[in-house]
Amino acid sequence: MSMIAAFYGGKSILITGATGFLGKVLMEKLFRTSPDLKIIYILVRSKAGQTLQQRVFQILNSKLFENIKEICPNVHEKIRPISADLNQHDFGISKEDMEELLSSTNIIFHCAATVRFDDPLRHAVQLNVTATQQLLLMASQMPKLEAFIHLSTAFSNCNLKHIDEVIYPCSVEPKKIIDSMEWLDDAIIDEITPKLIGDRPNTYTYTKALGEIVVQQESENMNVAIIRPSIVGPTWQEPFPGWVDNLNGPSGIIIAAGKGFLRSIRATPTAVADLIPADTVVNLTLAAGWYTAVHRPKSTLIYHCTSGNLNPCNWLKMGLHVLATFEKVPFEKAFRRPNADFTTTNFTTHYWNAVSHRVPAIIYDCYLRLTGRKPRVLKLMNRLLRNISMLEYFINRSWEWSTHNTEMLMSVLSPEDQRIFNFDVRQLNWLEYIENYVLGVKKYLLKEDMAGIPEARQHLKRLRNIHYLFNIALFFIIWRLLVARWQMARNVWFFIVSFCYKFLSYFRASSTLKL
Ligand SMILES: CCCCCCCCCCCCCCCCCCCCCC(=O)SCCNC(=O)CCNC(=O)[C@H](O)C(C)(C)COP(=O)(O)OP(=O)(O)OC[C@H]1O[C@@H](n2cnc3c(N)ncnc32)[C@H](O)[C@@H]1OP(=O)(O)O
Numbered sequence: 001m002s003m004i005a006a007f008y009g010g011k012s013i014l015i016t017g018a019t020g021f022l023g024k025v026l027m028e029k030l031f032r033t034s035p036d037l038k039i040i041y042i043l044v045r046s047k048a049g050q051t052l053q054q055r056v057f058q059i060l061n062s063k064l065f066e067n068i069k070e071i072c073p074n075v076h077e078k079i080r081p082i083s084a085d086l087n088q089h090d091f092g093i094s095k096e097d098m099e100e101l102l103s104s105t106n107i108i109f110h111c112a113a114t115v116r117f118d119d120p121l122r123h124a125v126q127l128n129v130t131a132t133q134q135l136l137l138m139a140s141q142m143p144k145l146e147a148f149i150h151l152s153t154a155f156s157n158c159n160l161k162h163i164d165e166v167i168y169p170c171s172v173e174p175k176k177i178i179d180s181m182e183w184l185d186d187a188i189i190d191e192i193t194p195k196l197i198g199d200r201p202n203t204y205t206y207t208k209a210l211g212e213i214v215v216q217q218e219s220e221n222m223n224v225a226i227i228r229p230s231i232v233g234p235t236w237q238e239p240f241p242g243w244v245d246n247l248n249g250p251s252g253i254i255i256a257a258g259k260g261f262l263r264s265i266r267a268t269p270t271a272v273a274d275l276i277p278a279d280t281v282v283n284l285t286l287a288a289g290w291y292t293a294v295h296r297p298k299s300t301l302i303y304h305c306t307s308g309n310l311n312p313c314n315w316l317k318m319g320l321h322v323l324a325t326f327e328k329v330p331f332e333k334a335f336r337r338p339n340a341d342f343t344t345t346n347f348t349t350h351y352w353n354a355v356s357h358r359v360p361a362i363i364y365d366c367y368l369r370l371t372g373r374k375p376r377v378l379k380l381m382n383r384l385l386r387n388i389s390m391l392e393y394f395i396n397r398s399w400e401w402s403t404h405n406t407e408m409l410m411s412v413l414s415p416e417d418q419r420i421f422n423f424d425v426r427q428l429n430w431l432e433y434i435e436n437y438v439l440g441v442k443k444y445l446l447k448e449d450m451a452g453i454p455e456a457r458q459h460l461k462r463l464r465n466i467h468y469l470f471n472i473a474l475f476f477i478i479w480r481l482l483v484a485r486w487q488m489a490r491n492v493w494f495f496i497v498s499f500c501y502k503f504l505s506y507f508r509a510s511s512t513l514k515l
Pocket residue numbers: 115116117118153154155229230231232247248249250251252253254255256257265315316318319320322323340341342383387388390391394395
C-alpha cells in the first residue's frame with residue numbers, strides 16, 4: 001500500500017492555480033492515486049466568458065482526465081470550484097465559502113502565479129507576493145491544516161550560479177515592496193523596477209524570490225515546504241507521455257521552429273537545458289506534502305526539482321533531437337522547411353535574424369499583398385523575435401542546484417511510493433522524452449491529426465522545390481547583373497561557356513568513335 005496515496009485519502013485539499021498547466025496534472029494525479037480523497041477545493045476565476053462550472057467541465061472532459069471518470073466515478077462531486085480572484089482583497093471569496101475553506105482544509109498546494117516574464121512589477125507583486133501572503137494568513141486560521149506547499153521556481157535566484165536549498169534574502173524586504181505598491185504610481189514603479197530586480201532578468205524571477213521570503217516569514221507554526229522546479233516540460237510517463245497545454249518554456253519555440261518560422265536562435269549549445277517533466281514535479285510535490293504533514297520538519301524545507309545535476313541534457317542535444325523528430329512527424333502547413341541552428345555572437349544573431357527571418361517574412365508579405373491579402377508575417381516575426389529575446393537569458397547560462405532535500409525525500413519513500421510517485425530524473429531517457437515532447441506539441445497544442453502527416457510531408461517537399469527554384473532564379477538574376485556590369489564576370493562567363501562547349505564536343509566525339 002502506498003503511504004502517500006493513503007495519506008491523501010479522506011483529505012480536503014485546497015489548490016490554487018488548478019486551471020494552470022501544473023495544477024491540472026496535480027489534480028489528475030491526486031484523483032488517480034487517491035480516489036478516496038474527500039474533496040478538492042479549487043480557487044478559480046471566471047475567464048474568457050466561461051463560468052467556473054464550465055471551466056471545471058472543460059478540464060474534466062479533457063484528454064488528460066480521460067481515465068479519471070473510471071477510477072473515481074464521482075469526480076464531479078469531489079471537485080468544488082470556489083469563485084476567487086487572487087488579485088482581490090480576501091480573494092473575493094464569499095463568506096460561506098471562506099468559512100467552509102477555513103474549517104475543512106487539510107492541505108494547501110499553492111500553484112497560482114503569473115509566469116509572464118514581462119508583467120509589470122505591480123501585477124507580479126500582487127499575484128506572486130501579496131496573494132501568497134494573504135493565502136498564508138488564511139492558512140493560519142485553518143485548524144485542520146497539516147501542510148502548506150508552495151510552488152516556486154528554481155530560477156528565483158537565477159542571479160546566482162550555485163543555488164542551495166535555502167531562502168536567499170532580497171535587498172528590499174517583501175513587506176516594504178507590498179506596501180510601496182499601494183501608494184506608488186505606475187510611472188514610478190516602472191522607473192524603479194530595474195533597480196529592484198537588480199541582476200535578475202525579469203519581474204517574474206524577482207517576485208518569486210520575494211514570495212519565498214514571505215512564505216518563510218509568515219508561516220510560523222505551520223508545516224510548510226517550497227518546491228522549486230526548473231523549466232517544466234510536458235509529462236514524461238503519467239497519465240501518458242507528452243501532455244502539454246501552453247506555449248511557455250520551449251514549447252512556443254518548438255512550434256515556431258517546426259513551422260519553419262524560426263531558423264536560428266541565440267543559445268549556448270553546451271549550456272544545460274534544465275527541463276523537468278510536469279509529472280515529475282507533481283510527484284515530488286505530493287511526496288513533499290506527505291512528508292511535511294507527517295514528519296513535520298522543524299524548518300521550511302526547500303526541494304529543488306531539477307534535472308541538470310543528475311541527468312544533464314544540453315541545448316544542442318535537445319535542438320538536434322527536436323529537428324530530427326520534425327523529420328518523422330512534420331507539423332502541418334509549415335511556412336518554410338524546419339531547419340534551425342544556434343547562433344552564439346551578436347553579429348551572427350543579427351545577420352540571421354535579417355537574412356533568415358525578416359527577409360523571408362517581407363517577401364511573403366509582398367506575396368500576400370499581391371494576392372489581395374493583408375500582410376501580417378513580418379509583424380508576427382518581429383513579435384516572435386521579441387519574445388525569444390526574453391527567453392535568451394535562460395538558454396545562455398547553466399546553473400547548479402543542490403538537491404540534498406530532494407534526495408533525502410526520495411530515500412525515505414517506500415519502494416512502492418518510489419514507483420508510484422517517481423521523481424528520480426536519472427531514469428529519464430532524453431531522446432525518448434524530447435520525441436514525445438514534439439509529438440505532444442503537435443497533438444495537444446497544435447491539435448494536428450497524425451493522419452495529416454503524409455500531406456505535411458508533401459507540403460514540405462513542395463517548399464523544398466520552391467526553395468531550390470528560388471535559389472536558382474536568384475543566382476541567375478545576380479549573375480546576369482554581374483555580367484552586364486563587370487568585365488571580369490563576362491570573362492569568367494565566356495570561360496565557363498567555352499569550357500562546357502569543349503567538354504561536350506569531346507564527349508560527343510569520343511562516344512562517336514566507340515560506335
Ligand atoms: C539546433 C536548433 C534547434 C532549434 C529547435 C528548438 C529547440 C529547443 C530550444 C528551446 C529553447 C527554449 C528556451 C526556453 C527557456 C525558458 C526558460 C524558462 C525559465 C523559467 C521557468 C519558470 O520558472 S516560469 C514558467 C515559464 N514561463 C514562461 O515560459 C513564460 C514566458 N513567456 C512570456 O513571458 C510571454 O509569453 C512573453 C515572452 C512575454 C510574450 O508575451 P506576448 O503577449 O507577446 O505573447 P504570448 O505568449 O502571450 O502570446 C500571444 C499570442 O501569440 C500566440 N503565440 C505565442 N507564441 C506562439 C507561437 N510560437 N506559435 C503560434 N502562436 C504563438 C499565443 O497563443 C497568443 O495568442 P492569442 O493572442 O490569440 O491568445
